[in-house]
Amino acid sequence: MEYGSNWDYYTLINELTKGMEQAKQLRVQLSSGGASEPRDLLLQKILSSYEKALLILKWNGGSVEQSSQPTPPVSGAPESSVSVEGSPQQNEDVNRNFKDYQDLRDVSKKRKTQPTWTEQVIVSPENGLEGPADDGYTWRKYGQKDILGAKYPRSYYRCTYRHMRNCWATKQVQRSDDDPSVFDITYKGTHVCNPATNSSIPPPQPSSEKQESKLIYNHNNHQPQQQNQMLTNFRANLRVYTGDSENKEIVSPFSFPSTLVDDNILGTYSPSFVSPATSGSSNYFSISPCHMVNLGMAQNLHGSESDLTEIISATASATNSPMAGWDFSTDSVELDPNFPFDTPGFFA
DNA sequence: TGGATTTGACCCAA
DNA sequence: TTGGGTCAAATCCA
Numbered sequence: 443m444e445y446g447s448n449w450d451y452y453t454l455i456n457e458l459t460k461g462m463e464q465a466k467q468l469r470v471q472l473s474s475g476g477a478s479e480p481r482d483l484l485l486q487k488i489l490s491s492y493e494k495a496l497l498i499l500k501w502n503g504g505s506v507e508q509s510s511q512p513t514p515p516v517s518g519a520p521e522s523s524v525s526v527e528g529s530p531q532q533n534e535d536v537n538r539n540f541k542d543y544q545d546l547r548d549v550s551k552k553r554k555t556q557p558t559w560t561e562q563v564i565v566s567p568e569n570g571l572e573g574p575a576d577d578g579y580t581w582r583k584y585g586q587k588d589i590l591g592a593k594y595p596r597s598y599y600r601c602t603y604r605h606m607r608n609c610w611a612t613k614q615v616q617r618s619d620d621d622p623s624v625f626d627i628t629y630k631g632t633h634v635c636n637p638a639t640n641s642s643i644p645p646p647q648p649s650s651e652k653q654e655s656k657l658i659y660n661h662n663n664h665q666p667q668q669q670n671q672m673l674t675n676f677r678a679n680l681r682v683y684t685g686d687s688e689n690k691e692i693v694s695p696f697s698f699p700s701t702l703v704d705d706n707i708l709g710t711y712s713p714s715f716v717s718p719a720t721s722g723s724s725n726y727f728s729i730s731p732c733h734m735v736n737l738g739m740a741q742n743l744h745g746s747e748s749d750l751t752e753i754i755s756a757t758a759s760a761t762n763s764p765m766a767g768w769d770f771s772t773d774s775v776e777l778d779p780n781f782p783f784d785t786p787g788f789f790a
Numbered sequence: 791t792g793g794a795t796t797t798g799a800c801c802c803a804a
Numbered sequence: 805t806t807g808g809g810t811c812a813a814a815t816c817c818a
Binding site: 582583584585586587603 | 793794795796797
């Protein structure tokens with residue numbers, strides 16, 4: 443993303459403006475007692491607006507560094523997020539991630555310095571899927587290891603374009619001990635290879651992948667970028683079950699909307715990810731929120747990679763519930779239609 | 791034959 | 805010292 447691009451600029455302006463207007467509304471409400479719109483909703487909208495603006499600024503600041511980074515460090519920047527909640531825990535995360543990014547700029551080969559985020563993918567047996575779907579990137583498995591205390595081995599993947607495009611994104615796939623149908627996918631680093639530009643690789647057209655999968659996001663850390671398209675689809679398809687208290691949120695059902703079930707998304711499932719991930723498991727199939735978007739939006743939003751991730755991250759931090767920014771209650775709720783996803787820039 | 795996967799060895803942070 | 809993460813040679817496969 444280029445700093446100062448029109449998209450960013452207008453989005454930034456828009457977010458700040460909206461935040462201000464919403465704050466004014468809230469002020470009026472607080473003074474009058476009347477409420478045409480729930481106060482908490484207003485608050486969330488305000489917070490999300492400001493947070494998105496901040497994220498844009500942060501992201502752009504990072505991209506400046508990216509351009510000068512010859513190695514992995516580039517992957518660090520976008521993961522940092524800003525917590526409007528300001529809880530110590532979240533601030534620690536922010537600080538840590540920011541520190542990670544700084545570290546990455548200095549020591550690219552250090553371990554545990556890359557930003558990470560975790561997703562869980564539930565594989566629906568009824569779909570005939572035995573593993574998580576591909577996420578739009580092409581991964582190459584480079585290792586597998588038995589993990590102490592884990593029933594299933596952990597598989598290690600790195601971006602196929604690590605050397606060609608200096609893309610140092612990696613991911614780890616670990617089948618859950620408790621529920622073998624759940625895959626924990628830990629992403630490290632962010633792709634700097636734009637899958638949309640990987641035109642040299644004809645997108646595979648798997649048939650079985652075009653099926654429903656369920657996603658669980660772990661917002662302990664931050665997620666990848668490139669999620670605008672998914673935003674669009676989320677509006678119509680997302681439900682979130684927050685009954686499970688921990689950090690992982692089940693985003694389910696995540697049925698592929700027709701707009702996603704096309705070549706842009708499913709056509710890019712990489713063979714590598716439909717390959718055996720773990721010993722004892724056959725094919726698996728993962729869908730990462732960002733990657734889906736990444737594919738879908740790549741055609742429309744060149745270079746704009748961070749939004750849904752940031753929105754998720756941003757809104758997630760608005761309350762203790764990771765997805766609270768979407769105005770979720772503790773039960774299954776629909777995505778708040780008032781959430782400012784329709785900010786002009788988001789779907790431009 | 792070239793690319794992807796497997797797997798044992800090595801590296802390194804905790 | 806240990807265990808997680810990565811490397812790289814061997815192997816597999818289309």
